[in-house]
Every structure is written in C-alpha cells, then in structure tokens.
Amino acid sequence: DTRTLTIETSVPFTSHKCESPSRSVDTTPSELLSFFRDMATMRRMEIAADSLYKAKLIRGFCHLYDGQEAVAVGMESAITKKDSIITAYRDHCTFLGRGGTLLEVFSELMGRIHGCSKGKGGSMHFYKKDSGFYGGHGIVGAQIPLGCGLAFAQKYKKDGTVTFALYGDGAANQGQLFEALNISALWDLPAILVCENNHYGMGTAEWRAAKSPSYYKRGDYVPGLKVDGMDALAVKQACKFAKEHALKNGPIILEMDTYRYHGHSMSDPGSTYRTRDEISGVRQERDPIERIRKLILSHDLATEKELKDTEKEVRKLVDDAIAQAKESPMPEPHELFTNVYAKGYGVEAFGADRKEVRAVLP
C-alpha cells in the first residue's frame, strides 16, 4: 500500500544556520507498517539480549538500544545502502537497520561463527560493509572522524553518497569532533554528524558534561537541526534534508532528542542517576513504537490485533534466531590467527606459549 500520507511531526525542528525542513512528512501505509515491524523487532531483540546476558550467554560489555529505535529506522528510510553509516558500541539495531540478520546479531553476541564478525568482534564491533555499515566502535568519539573519512572517500570517488556518523551526547564533547568537523567544513565533505542525545553519557547527565548541551550547534559555524528522535517520521525528514544539504554544502549536524530505557550497559541498573518516573514518563509519552502504533490505528492501516500479531511474529523470529545462534559453533581455534592482516606474508605469529602454539599468517 503505497498511497501517500502526510503526517505532522510531533514537535517543530529547531534549526541553526539553516532552514528547517517542513513538519509535514510524506509517508505510506507500508512504510508505517514496516517502521512498526522493524522497531518491534529491534525492541524484542534488545530485550532478548538482556536475558541472554543475564543467562551468561553474552559476555563483556553489552549496550542496548531500546528506546532509540526511531533513529535507526527513520534514518534508513531516508537513505540508501550506498550511503554509509558508522556508530559507536550501541550498534545492534543500527546493524539490523542496514539489513543485518537476527542470526548474525545473536551469533555475534554469543561469539559464534555465524556472527556478523564471525564471533571475533563481539557486541561493540558489528559491521556490514556490503551495505555500507562501518561499525561498531568502542572508543567514544572515534567514529566521528572515521565517518568524516568515509565521507571524504565518497566525495573523492564522486559517488553522490553521504555518511551518517552517529555518536552520543557524551561523545559530543570530544575534541576530535571539533577537529573532524572543522576539516569537513573546510573541505565540504558530505558528512552528517548525528548526535543521538539520550541525555546521559553513562551516569552523567548532559548538563554535567557539557557547558552547552545544544549539540546541534556544536562548533557554531556548521548548520544543525534539532530533531525529535522518538519520532521516526521526523528523523526521516531530517535525514532526507541533511543528505541533500550535505551533498550540496558539506557537513551538517542532527541532534536527535532520544532516550535509552536500559542502563548504559549491563552493569548499570540505570536508575541511580535518573528517576524511575523520568523513565516511565518517556515510555508513556514518547515511546517511538507506540507513536507509530497510534498512527497506524488512527489511520486505520491495521487493527490492534494485526499489530499484536506482528509483535508475536517478531518474537518468534527472535526466538528462532536465538535457537539457531545457540547451535552455531564457536570459531575454530585457528581463527585466532586469521585476519590479523589482510596480507600476512606467511609470517609466523605466536600464541601464549610460542613454543607450543604458532601459526603461519595467511
């Protein structure tokens, strides 16, 4: 069903040194239904990851995205897989948005060979280069210059494509953002800096970490938009606008006002530095899935029952993927030594006891 629906964004865009896009966003019934399904899948996937973590099937750090789903799906709906995306460690849903599969997600989370990084990357290091997803980066802020570098390559190759570099409100204070932004502006790189402002960097509220938490004005001389990041349609509109802008004029900043329901990572209960009321308030009033559900219902695009069925289906897909992932084998021991280099020259590399374990690098 592809007739055009025009829907108003929840709140106006706030702009800095540029026009605002229109609040009226064109969409279609099928787009809204796919937003619903995709976000429900992401939500369910993250909840399942939480359980798997608690069951000790996932190890180490694990950063969940529930609450922020509208950013991933809205952005994808505005661009193509030739555009590039790069993000931080909170990367499961961004990966899914790029066309990654649930099996790849859960296998990677459990360190199995069907993972998108064959089990060697882990939660923070998902990639899908064939559809323009460049990770999955663990060092706060690093993905910003990296993303500008992707944009550099796109411009160099005259691709007509752009890069979206996502980072958090905490990361927005990093000096390398300013350095990369300045260079991008000097060179008119088609880079879109997307600050996913979920209002906390770990346990630190934005205002405790930033003298100026107007992240869409960062650097001052680059245009920026503040966007309701809980509204997939607003995100879509902003990303469309930004892509056009970036191709014509170089970098632009999008600040997505969003929220993470979970704690920062699995070791953070997420409730010492914010109130339960704050969390439940956002859930009730701004939840990105509920917003789309309401739109679908109010436009009679599906019944409540149909949406519940979608949720059930999605749940089953997630459960199936987990079951499959659990069957996926651990990597072979020799994988310890693969991919250290793209070209290993047949050099010898060593294990912990070099007289016992050594391998020839492929």
Added chain:
Amino acid sequence: DTRTLTIETSVPFTSHKCESPSRSVDTTPSELLSFFRDMATMRRMEIAADSLYKAKLIRGFCHLYDGQEAVAVGMESAITKKDSIITAYRDHCTFLGRGGTLLEVFSELMGRIHGCSKGKGGSMHFYKKDSGFYGGHGIVGAQIPLGCGLAFAQKYKKDGTVTFALYGDGAANQGQLFEALNISALWDLPAILVCENNHYGMGTAEWRAAKSPSYYKRGDYVPGLKVDGMDALAVKQACKFAKEHALKNGPIILEMDTYRYHGHSMSDPGSTYRTRDEISGVRQERDPIERIRKLILSHDLATEKELKDTEKEVRKLVDDAIAQAKESPMPEPHELFTNVYAKGYGVEAFGADRKEVRAVLP
C-alpha cells in the same frame, strides 16, 4: 614619572558574549618608557638569536617572537607574577617578560649551564616557575589544557590568581582546546585563553586551517574579546579585563591580532606563503615598538635621542649577555642523568652502552 595618561586604543575591541572594556587606557610615562625598553630588548634579543643560529651556536628548532612583543609586555603590565603564564615553543620573550634574564635566554639557546633550564631544555623549553612561568611547550595545543590545569590549582588553592594560556591560530583548531574549554567553563576555572593570532600556522594562512577564524568566539559559549595585539595598551586593557572576568565568571578568550616578522622557525624563510609587501606593510603601520615610540614622542616623555640611546643600551646588554653566555660551560656529563625523576630511589640508569656508562639516579 607616574602621573596618569589616558590613551585611546588604536581600534575598538570586538566582544563576544561580554561587554567590551573601555578604549581609554590608563598608563603612565614610566610605563610607556618601560614598554619601549622591554620591547626593544625583546626585539634585539630575537634578532641576535637569529644571528647566533646562523652562526650555528644555536641548534635545532628556534622560533622567534619579533613582531609579537606587545602581547608579552602588555600582558605582564596587567598582572602579577603570582598569576601564571604558559605558552608554546615561541617562548623567549614571554620568559623575559616574566623576569627572566638575557643571560638565561642565550645560555639556554646555546645549551649552557646558565640557561634557564641549565641547557637541557633548549629554545622551546624555557621555564621560570618562581615567577609563574610554566613553559615553553613543543606540542601544538598541549599548553591549553595544561594552563587550565594551572587555573584549576589556583582556584583549588583559593589564590585569587589566574592563568594565561597562550597559543597560536594554528593551535586554536586543536580538539584539546575545546575539551579544556568545556571543562573550564563547567568548573568556572580562572583561565584566560590567549590566542596569539599571527595569521599563519607555519605556512598555512588562518583561513586555510579554520572554517571559522574568529578565534575569540571559539566554542561559542565562552565570552571572548578580539584585541589589537600590536598595541601594548590594548593588550594591557584586555588582560586586566580578562583577569577580573575570569576570577568572577570563569574562562574567557582573548584573540590577539598580531604578526610574526620572522619565518615560523629558522628553516622557514617566511616568504613563500605571504608577500613581502604584507610583511613590510605591518612593519610600517602596526609595529608595536614604533607605536609606543610615537606615543612617547607625541607626549614629550622622551626625546628621539633618548629613545635611540635606550636602543643602544639594550643592544649592549644583549651583546654582553651573549658574550657571557658563550663563556658559560656546557653541562657536566653527569647531568645526563639528573632530573629524570625528582626522586630517583638510587636506581641505576643506563647510557647508550650500558656496560660502559651507567649512573645512580639521585
């Protein structure tokens, strides 16, 4: 002669997020005369360093300050030695302003024990902690957070003093500036960031390195002033204003519009990326020493002859200091191993051939 003279600055201050100080600057005849003498000394010292370098008595990098003298003397006239100053590698005159001697300068430049760092630091690493001069730093931008750290300590100790952190227009793009500025603003540190904008970072004109060369607006949320850095009185006025501001409200940025006559360092002729006309234009119209000379003459504070005599005296002082410095010995070989630590625990340290040269660390 300490009667008050009130003199108008050459151009108005341009301010960002703060009031402008008055263009009318109070001074005295003796202050003007000492400005003249101090700047003439600095100028002569740098010219002499140029010759010593060409005579191979100074080695390595050597960055000269001629043209920028008004910043050093104007700043000193506004503050006390309990305030701190930190700068980059172009540090000879800043050191002199803090009360360092010509002998210390030339000895350090030639690597002799009467140098301010006993010959171990070299041109870029002058210090005079007893009057609040914390170096002399070789890594572009590093002195900015370091300076904010000095300000942190001043605030922590409730000293009522401030720190001036000087850096170039090239350094102003460094990410660590933004990081340190944000923290300083969050914590209201009494830090004054002084951008000595001489319009080139090595061979790169400011606009090629900065999308926004309004250095006094860096970061946007911190107040700033643009100052004629060739006018010692304007510098004095701005630094007074900044000190008061910083003690009350935290960080402020001063952009000093200035010029370096020499190339970046001794290996740079300084003429490939700018025209000779540009240089001679500044010399003729904005030279900081000539400005003060004119003021002195127009107010009849001294005769032309007296000023020429001062210049001659200064010349002799410089020549004497050089002669003395040439007599200063090289460091003793055992100094190779002193000051590696403040507390060496009597550990052994090694020379290039450890079986031949080793020493017990004091």
Added chain:
Amino acid sequence: KEMTVRDALNSALDEEMSADPKVFLMGEEVGEYQGAYKISKGLLDKYGPDRVLDTPITEAGFTGIGVGAAYHGLRPVIEFMTFNFSMQAIDHIINSAAKSNYMSSGQISVPIVFRGPNGAAAGVGAQHSHCYASWYASCPGLKVLTPYSSEDARGLLKAAIRDPDPVVFLENELLYGESFPVSAEVLDSSFCLPIGKAKIEREGKDVTITAFSKMVGYALKAAEILAKEGISAEVINLRTIRPLDRSTINASVRKTNRLITVEEGFPQHGVGAEICTSVVEESFGYLDAPVERISGADVPMPYAANLERLAVPQVEDIVRAAKRACYRSVPMAAAA
C-alpha cells in the same frame, strides 16, 4: 583478615586524601556514580565535589588539566575508566608529564598518578583489552606500578600518591573483586611499599617465574602444580615495571638458572623481552636453558570465549614452559 583489591584501592585513596589536602581525584564517573568499577565509592560524599571531580568523556582535556594542576603543586589522581582510553591523552602523559622535570632541570616536577584498569578483562574485545605496561615503562620520567594483591594495591597506590613524579598505576579489572589476606601492618594508614622493588611471592630453587598483575596468581598456581611434580619454582611479583628491579630478578636467576617470564600483553617489545635481555646482559653465564616467554598471543583480542582463552596465558602454559626449561619432556601439541 581479608580485603578485596577494590577495598584496598579505595582505602588507599581515602587515607591519602585525608592525609594530604592537595590530593584530589578526577575522572569519568568517579563521583556521583561512585566509579565505573566502584573504586572511588564514598569519596565524593566524604571529600566533596572540589576534590572528587566528574569529568566529561574528554581524556586529553582532563588529563592535561591534571598535569597542569600538578605543575602548580597539587597531587592529582587521574582515573582512566580503562587504560585503553589513556591513548587519547597519551601525549600529556609522555610529553607533558614524563619529560617536564628533565626539560626544566628540576623546576617543574609532576606529582601525579594515572590509574585505572589495564589489559584484558573478560569478553570486552580488541579495543578494550590492551596492556600498556611496556609502552609506559619504556619511557624515562615515568614510574610504572602493577599491583597484584590487596597488599600491593594499598601499598603501591599510597606510594604512588606520595611520590613526586608521574606514576602510571596499572590495575586489573578482574582482580578488583578478589580477596587477599592482609596483615595489621598492611591495614595501618602509614603502610607504604617501596617503588622499584619486586616481591618474591614464593621461594624456589629450580626455576624463576616473573609475573605482574593478574599473572602473579597464575604463576603461583603454576608453582603449586610444579611443586607436585618436584619442580621448585620461585615466583617474583614484579610490582614495579619501571624502574625494573633488575637485581632481584638477576639474583633469583643466578640461583635457579632458569627463567620464565609471564605477561598478558603482546609479546613483541614486551615486559618479558626486557627481563630476558636484562638477565642475558647481567647473568648470561648462569642460564642453563633458554628463557621461556609466556605472553598474550600476538593478535588483537578476539571476543569469542574459546579464542579469548587462547589469546591470554593460562596456568598450563606456565607449567609447560617451566617444565621445558627444566628439561622435563612435554608432549608437543599441534600448531593452531
């Protein structure tokens, strides 16, 4: 009495802050959050926000600020949430902190401590598992400490804070929760360990095993197993990597004539390489067997549990190497 390494670090910080008002703590989440790993628990409450400072996630900025504060005579303790993030600030550690006393001929001493968890944890992947011991310890001007037990943690951290020079203090996340027996002396607020001195954790006569941080525990376990097979291993807890306690190491090797070095970091130019070379330089004639080096595998840290296990030393690696050094035959496994 027992104490966890976490409590040992926490109490050391607490005592030194209470003893010297110039000491303050700065880093990400050290205050309101009580520390990402709860090392600074309770300190904000006790010392207030002027002395326990939550920073933005800007390592270069706050590390530079810390070093500047040390120039001015304060005694900052800078927490890196993990040492992986110290790379964003490494220029300040090396160029601004380590070299200033020398460049200024003693005018600008830099009494600062950089601390936090270092090296491999569990399941955190390639970017969060780097061991920086050898990098920092290569640099004159720095002192590099690597506590293993609660005694080490208390004694060395207190020494680091009191020291007038920049100290890199490398903790290990996986040890934070481990308990160790502590004596009354260790618990006394005057307790302090000497920088630059290794500790012989277990005496032995057949083979010397050097280790630091978490690997000391592995070495001790290996020594127990070896003892059952009649090999008496001497285990040296290095405690300080710079200045390295060459004399304790050499004295031990001169007695046992055999050396195994153990570390979790990458092998090339690592701690083991330096120890081996020091022994070759000073005690060549005493060595009865090739020095054996056990280290992290020479690959980025993989996430998968089975590969991760292969990427870091295990007790059996140490046992095997020790047997080789003692010429006890060990069956060779196939290469991976």
Added chain:
Amino acid sequence: KEMTVRDALNSALDEEMSADPKVFLMGEEVGEYQGAYKISKGLLDKYGPDRVLDTPITEAGFTGIGVGAAYHGLRPVIEFMTFNFSMQAIDHIINSAAKSNYMSSGQISVPIVFRGPNGAAAGVGAQHSHCYASWYASCPGLKVLTPYSSEDARGLLKAAIRDPDPVVFLENELLYGESFPVSAEVLDSSFCLPIGKAKIEREGKDVTITAFSKMVGYALKAAEILAKEGISAEVINLRTIRPLDRSTINASVRKTNRLITVEEGFPQHGVGAEICTSVVEESFGYLDAPVERISGADVPMPYAANLERLAVPQVEDIVRAAKRACYRSVPMAAAA
C-alpha cells in the same frame, strides 16, 4: 647513480600516486609548503588539491579521517610532520586502523600508510626526539617499516602504499639529505621491497650487528673499524620491525655466535630487547657471549650538544660492544 633519501621518498610517492588514483597524501604543510621537510615537493602541482591535502594542525582529526577513507577503499598516505605528533592520533592508529580487520573478521581492511620522521634529530630536545618503533611494532595488525638507504626508502614506501594493511613508516630526518648509490633496478617504477625481510648489508663471521634506520650507517662504520682490528662483523639492516625477520637474525647469529643490537630509542622494552629475546628463544645454544644492547640513553633527550651526543649511540659504542662480545679487552671508562 646517487639519490638522496628525500628524493627516494618523493619519487616513490609520485610513482604510486601516478599508478593508483586511490592513493592520496594528507598532512600538515604537505601541499603549498611542499612538505615541512620537502618530501612532498611538487606533488600538489602534479596531482592537485584533491589528492594532496593540507590539513589543520589536528592530528586526531585528520588521522581519523584518513583511516575512515581507507575503510572505504582509498589508499591514504598520512604524513606526520614528525612522529612525536602521532601520539595525538595514536588511538586511531591502534584502535581504528590496526584492529579493524581482525574485529570485523576481514570485512574492513585498512590500506593506509602513516609516515614521517621518527626519533632523534639534532638539537630538538625531549619532546621532538622520541622513537616509536617499539610501541608500534608491539601491536598486531600494524606493519612497521624503517628504511635506512635510498633503496630502502623507495622500495619500502612503495611496498607500504601497495600493502592492504596499515603500515607505520618511520623515516629519519637526518637521513633525508643523505645520498646513496642506487641501481637501475631500484630506479625502475616497478621496484618494490618485500615487507618482513631484513637485508644483510655486510657479511661477516665473528659478530652480528642488527640496526635500523640511521643506526645502520653507524653499524656499517663500526664494522669497518672492527675489520681493521680483525673482527668480521655482519651488519643486518632490519628494514621491517614488524613482522620482524627472526629467521635472518637467527641464521646470522647461528653463524657468528655473537650479537649486538643497536637502536636510537629508549632501551626498556625496545627493539634490541625483542631481538635478544628472539635469539635466546631460538638460538640459545649458539650464543658464545652475552648479547650486547646499544640504545638511546634511558633519559629524555637533552638539548645541550654534549649531553645529546651522550644520549644517542655513537660508532665507538658499537665498536666497544662488539669487542666485548668477541672477548677483546676494552678499557672500562668511569661511570658518568
């Protein structure tokens, strides 16, 4: 025919840029200024501002951009004005470049070259004289090359640019102006040297001397002096520090039974330590004398000319160490 190292590097860049449009050069002053040390002279004119890019003085920013461009398939050459400044960008070199291919199981290869002068120059003091060979070479995922002669410079830089992995390419400012003979083969645009292979610069039978970069020249001079005294020294130019050519080194030591390692960097955890350890591990039984390590002094670099000379290896240090290894008596000087 003779060629300076500067021209060798310049011609290598020129040829690779002309051969592959994906290759571009980025760094401070590489364009209009023609390079701080004129390595990129003429390239802006020839290839234009899209492929020769002057950057602001923001190493973290432009290095990250370079690595990102490499992710996307370009082949950036990043010039650090000197490697001292690479510390501002080291997180991108280690975490973003070196580890990506592994973390992504081969999806994200990173064909990038980081190059510039490394280590001590003349009179530039403590902050501008650091040798990073051992730091970078400790890190799996990186390749680390250290040219000495013009042949090395051409062959290794071309190899580095063609290589699909991140390469750290450590030049030496004091060699830029030095001329070396070059053969027609070396001058051919197809010329390339293998990564991971050392070169025996001079054959000998009594003692092996390993060196890299500027120290190769010193080692060769030492070998000449030694020859006059009847000692035949084999000089190995390491060329690659990672992957280290262990087999060439060990084969030489098995022949000469004696080893001197020479480097300008700090000794602790240095290149010499690794080479010594590799030989102890693989050729222990062949060593007839303790390995001798010649290195930079274990202090920050002093400015004063006389101290600076003491802080870096001199030819006589190598000669003395070689004689010691060969049991020729050398008079002991007093400690400094």
